[in-house]
Amino acid sequence: MNAPIILCGLGLVGRRVYEHLLSLDRPLVIIDSRINPQDPLYHRPHVRVVVGDCRDPVILEQAGVPHARGVLILTSDDLVNIATGLMVRRLNPDVRIVLRMFNQNLINRLGRSVRNIVALSVSALAGPRLAMRALDRDVVTGFDNLEFGPQQIVEMAITPESPLANRRIGDIVHRERLVTVGYQPGEGESRILLEINPDQVLMPGDRIWLAGTAKRLDRLRLESGQLSDRTVSLPGKLRHAWRMARRAVDEIDWTVKLGTGLLLGTVCFCTLVYHWVFHRPLADSLYRTISVIATGADMRGYDFANEEFEGGAKVFISIMRLSGVALLAAFTAIITNFLVRARLGGVLEVRRIPDWGHVVVCGLGNIGFRVVEELLRRGERVVVIEPLPNNPFVPTVRREGVAVIQGEATISEVLRQANIATARAVITCTPNELINLEIALLVAEIQPNQRVVLRMADPLLAETVRESGLVPLAVSVPTLAAPLIVGAMFDEHVQSVFRIHGRELVLVDLTVQPNDPCLDRQSLRAVAIDYDLIPLGLVPIVQSTTPLHASVIDSRNYRLKAGDRMTVLTTPASLARLVQREPAPAVWRVEITGFPLPQRETLALYLRSVQNLTQADADAKTQQLPLTLAHSLTRGQAEDWHALLQRERIAATITPHESE
Template structure:
């Protein structure tokens, strides 16, 4: 018998695990999970969660969807890494249940927006796009560049010292007794606030995309900063030393001929150069000094032409390699090293490049998702194991400002972070880790600056989308997250007829606006009465969002 209104999640990756956990613990919903095996990846952890039914299937096909009872499902989420695979599976699910709400994970948001017309009821979310700004901000030691645009208003996260008090919508966090408090009631001591900007005044600069110089201008700027950079790239050190030695001999020969034969320096240089390139004619009447000089220059002539030929060949080869690989071979400094060019890493290097921050990327393979993008942006790419010191040295981590480690393997990430910190004790380390408790211990034990979990940041948005609630922003605070969401007030719900204070009393939630049709009331008074049909714009913790969704349904 079909289970009416149940939810279906397809996948066994970290995001699937977090999503299912969010649905069963915070929203107390029954979830069916389709995965290849309950014994692989995050299958064991998912299977241990309450109110979870497991359907094992090697492929997401019609048979798997029938076994998962998709025909009677309320929502189905597709959270695999393959955009095309997710679209194909969603089309099959829609054939079985035309009324089902589909939530599709997409890396390519342009494609995601384009395919919405294929589905009757669909939400497209990119976990990479949500998480990347948090990693970029952590790498640069800045406030996360989160902003939300609403009709007539733009909200952004800021340091309270950077905005006037009348622009502050609500306090997001404060430090009390050595711990971080989310959504404090007293905004006076807040260290992070949600602020409002209007029009194009001075406060919108927080949201502006910086002007990035073109590829030629970036090259020219690098040459001005270091005029010998291109020489070091195109010529090997040993070849350069040999060339310098030969040139020194030519200068010495010129000086000797000037002194002994009493020639002007330019004539002496002329005789020296022709003697070195063409060899000298024997002159028994010449002085001993001239004979020795001519002999040395003749010997030099044997090596000079091959050295010049080798230099030209090496310069051409190295120039072509630099263009082909999208990287230069000389050390860098003041840059950000990004390890892992998967979905999140690709977004991070693009965001850093857009902000004009120099970047070096590392991945195990040269065919990773972000490798082609990196080369097209003239970002150096080092292919190798980031947990090995020689790979990190090739990326000049010893002179980098930050190391951002973003692979999907916690062990590899930790090894790379520790190795990077050994090579450069001053480097700012930003680490991607799935397990929150493990991440907290790692931060304390190894002095890691910041750790983030992509699935932790993204799962609440996917869960809300499955329940047809829209999360319009996610704000990372330490290893926790605050969510900005629009919540409709349903008739005869707990909130219907209550006040804004009623919602605040739920805990972990602040109402920042009340929408009634086209009218929006920002920063409503606590005594404002709420009624069915209105929408609340709230900032909430993960638990708080679950409570307000339940109270408004």
């Protein structure tokens, strides 16, 4: 319990991680070469500061690495992080190490090469959360439920007009098969997880957080008026084709337009001369014109040998042939030059840009690429604006069908080309904060109601921009990534870490290990109560014919077995207890206060099984009420007994064992 958590590096990411670690109320040691130990920020209980180089084994030993519970290495230098990680592993072969890495290629290889080490990329952690903010600001987080697949946690506000007002929370979640995660009354303290009373009636001004599939949540939000129907009528096919053609023509060089115009003009003129002067049918005139210009097939003029226009026809055909050869040669040279300069790619690119409902991503760096990946995974249409033509991510996203516009997003014409006025959202992901802010303000000028997610590095600046009202969705990358870094220290299967009214929650996938003192052979209800968690989905090691639905999973008396997997929502402190295999306090007892006469035999059976009594002793004990059925139980185990006794109509109470 006294083993410290060690944090190496206190930059922008490290400071945010430090804030989250404080909520764990566990010993914490900070190592940094530039830290001021006198800063009041670090004068906290259980916090100790060590000034020095985190690669130095003496400094690491002084910080307590040999008996540390976990080490987070978060400097901004990959080489320093790797060197520190290897030194920590030498000093403590078993400690869990979380390593920050910028080099994408090293992340997976390092994790496989060194035992119990987790290498993380800030861009990979923050990118999906940026994408989520762009798609829906009310979606707190998305996750993959082991049992039900992709799900979301959504925040909902209860208004006087909402159909959810004046209804019980339990009725709502039972009808929609959802799970209540958090509840904030209009007046009073917020409640999370098992603190929420299902009999609570929602009132205007309340807020509630629900987990479930996007389809069910969107239906509920549509009913309550929180989600607008985004159905937009498609533009007419002719209008769309005309706009695409006009945009493609605008992208073509003027020399190509001139050469094409002269060639087509010559063909039209010669066709009309054939038709009007030599009295040929129009179709035949066009055919003969193309034949002469392209192949010279009619150069001898046999068709005019017996006509009065024989001499003039030969002169006309000769001039037409010479003009055609010159125009074709010029046209071929111009087109070849146009293709060599790779302008055709830009012409074809405009056909990929959707008319509406897409997401525009400005900047295709490490974070921008992760954002695009997440948007594509969610089935969104994406348009990227990237100024660098040799960006290594451009070919990759183009292969995925993403339209890439080469240009500066700070230019209004480039933004208009991306159809930002009808886009679903705009995300600024360039590495320059000032450019991101400029893009966000320019988008607001073009389309005042457009949703813009502003990516920033400095958490304080992002908060200032939000509070000033300039960009309500200004977010800091360290703020997005820090909770997931803390979660990775406990378990590599942490999916998300988020806050509800300042209270931190963790979404994690758990696997029951053989002889696990916390999970194995325990009822799901008991585990939920003892470790303050909500099971969202369960995949038993042996599949049952009857699925266990998330909305009723905590009411079942299912006993976990080694190999079972489940997706749960809990607090960081409770997850730490599970990871450390800390047993829940066994200080509760179940006391029988009354029972119907027909249930005497059932109660005697319980007494025999729990207290190892004979039939006569059990029958005699049922004559003396109140009586203790079981003691030295965890709270969850006691609640299990209480639920079982209620079903048998046996009155019972749960009290702390110390009160005896």
